[in-house]
Amino acid sequence: MHATLTNIPPAPGKRAALRSLTGGPLRPGTIELTAAAIRRLGLQRGAKLLDMGCGYGASINMLQSEFDLNVFGLDIDLGKLGDLRKEGSGLALVQADAGRTPFLSRSMDAVLCECVLSLLGCADDALREIARVLRPGGFLVLSDIYVRSPEGRGAEDRNQPSGPLTCCLDYAMDRPGVESLLSRRGFEVLSFEDHTQLLTRLAAKLVFTFGSLEAYWETLLPPARAAKACAAGERLKPGYGVFLARKGERHGHG
Amino acid sequence: MSDLSFLPETNWRCGKCGEKLTPRITNVEYLGNTFTMELLACEKCGLVLIPEDLARGRMFEVEQLLEDK
Numbered sequence: 001m002h003a004t005l006t007n008i009p010p011a012p013g014k015r016a017a018l019r020s021l022t023g024g025p026l027r028p029g030t031i032e033l034t035a036a037a038i039r040r041l042g043l044q045r046g047a048k049l050l051d052m053g054c055g056y057g058a059s060i061n062m063l064q065s066e067f068d069l070n071v072f073g074l075d076i077d078l079g080k081l082g083d084l085r086k087e088g089s090g091l092a093l094v095q096a097d098a099g100r101t102p103f104l105s106r107s108m109d110a111v112l113c114e115c116v117l118s119l120l121g122c123a124d125d126a127l128r129e130i131a132r133v134l135r136p137g138g139f140l141v142l143s144d145i146y147v148r149s150p151e152g153r154g155a156e157d158r159n160q161p162s163g164p165l166t167c168c169l170d171y172a173m174d175r176p177g178v179e180s181l182l183s184r185r186g187f188e189v190l191s192f193e194d195h196t197q198l199l200t201r202l203a204a205k206l207v208f209t210f211g212s213l214e215a216y217w218e219t220l221l222p223p224a225r226a227a228k229a230c231a232a233g234e235r236l237k238p239g240y241g242v243f244l245a246r247k248g249e250r251h252g253h254g
Numbered sequence: 255m256s257d258l259s260f261l262p263e264t265n266w267r268c269g270k271c272g273e274k275l276t277p278r279i280t281n282v283e284y285l286g287n288t289f290t291m292e293l294l295a296c297e298k299c300g301l302v303l304i305p306e307d308l309a310r311g312r313m314f315e316v317e318q319l320l321e322d323k
Contacts, residue, residue, distance in 0.1 A: 201287060204316040208258055208289060212315055237322075 027115045028199040028240045029143050034059050034114065037141045037242055038067060040191075046070050047109040050133060052098055052126070053116035057084040060091065063112075072108075074101060099125030103133045110139040117178075118145045118168035124181055131185045134247045140187060142178070142243040145199065150174040152235030169232045178243065187245040196239035259292035262305045268296035275303055282313075285320045 043049070045068040051060055054073035057080075063071045072092045075081050081093045096102060098113075099122055111130045117123040130140055145168045147153065173181070179189050203213060210216040213233065217226035261277055268275060278295035280302055281288050294303040304313070 200319055200322070203319050204287065204289065207315045207319065208291070208312050211312060 028145075028202045029114065029195060029242070030198065031058055031062050033143070033195060033198070033242065034112070034141070035062055035066060037143070037244060038063065038069075038110075038112070040244060041110055041139045041141070043067065043069060043110060043139075048072070048107065049110045049112060050074060050101075050103065050108045050130075052101075052111055052113045052130065053119075054084070054093070055080050057087065057091070059112060059114065060084070069110075072103070074098070099129050101129055101133060105132050106135045106138075108133045108138060109135060110141065112141045114141075114143045115145065115168065117142070118172040121171055123171065123173065124185070127181055127185045127187075131187065131247055136247055136249045138247045140182075140243070140245045140247070142182075142245065143195075143241070144178075145169070145172045145238045146178060146241055147172050147174045148196070148237040148239045149235065150177075152237065154235070169229060169236055169238060172236070172238060175241070182243065182245050186248045186250075188248060190244040190246055192244075193242045194239060195241060199238060199240035258290075260305055260308045261292060261294055262303075264294070264303075266303065268299060268301050270301050271296060271298050273298040278302070284317060287320055289316075 038049075048070045049063060050072045051057075051063070052074050054060055054075050055077070057073055060071050060073050063069045070092075072094065073081070073084065074094045074096055076095065076097055078095050081095055084091060085093060094102060098116060098120060111134055113126070113130065117126060120126055134140065147169075175192065179192075182189055206216045207213055210219065214226055214230045217229045220226075221229060259277070264275070266275060267273060273296050275294040276297050277292050278300075279290060280293045280295065281290050282293075283289075295301065
């Protein structure tokens with residue numbers, strides 16, 4: 001079985017338990033992994049970076065303290081932004097859909113998008129928006145779950161209802177699928193790093209904590225959906241990786 | 255992970271040296287991965303007791319995960 005993540009806010013007590021597993025957000029990647037990816041971009045101090053799907057802001061804090069960037073946080077979940085607002089003053093936070101943000105075209109030097117696209121039924125809309133807000137030559141750091149066995153995707157996995165009961169395997173793509181979307185939106189993929197081992201470790205932690213992956217899923221989903229999420233994990237063999245991409249000079253999008 | 259504790263209620267003593275078992279923070283390793291948890295261990299020789307339900311349940315599922323099955 002394999003771990004998958006969900007965008008459903010669990011009950012407060014469970015949320016605290018989940019956050020304690022990864023020292024912050026429930027995601028496979030560590031803050032060091034994010035820092036290493038940002039370091040490779042060679043951004044100047046004060047460069048403008050949009051953290052799309054910033055959640056509780058673990059990366060924002062690191063980006064400000066370690067790289068001295070001008071960071072903007074965006075998330076659809078007002079509750080998470082509210083928690084983040086309480087923790088730090090002066091943060092530039094926006095509640096908006098990833099496919100429709102209020103930022104000016106070509107206004108960002110970089111966009112960070114961690115474990116977001118796999119939760120969206122419209123990843124292409126989000127990538128189009130990222131391409132719009134990035135300046136030509138700007139960078140995208142995209143870390144996410146990806147499907148290692150796309151042949152395991154059955155009819156039962158397609159056309160999942162969008163909305164609050166979304167788990168990342170509903171919309172996770174395989175690596176060529178991600179690269180194809182990036183290319184379509186004018187990005188050049190600079191590198192891809194596989195970190196599936198981190199996803200496996202997170203899954204192991206969930207098993208030790210909750211007793212089984214199915215038990216973990218049942219803390220977030222109705223039993224039938226929990227069983228489906230587990231089965232999908234077995235078939236699709238989710239992996240985890242980080243793409244670095246650069247927006248082409250000729251793709252202005254306004 | 256160090257906040258996880260698997261301490262069965264038992265009056266068992268160490269099968270090796272007969273000493274009392276007491277809670278101990280223990281590193282459990284498998285395929286290069288280390289997990290820290292509290293288990294019962296012999297006060298004298300350090301032999302660790304892994305309860306059967308832990309071995310057949312959580313540990314078995316974790317082994318399957320780490321073996322990428």
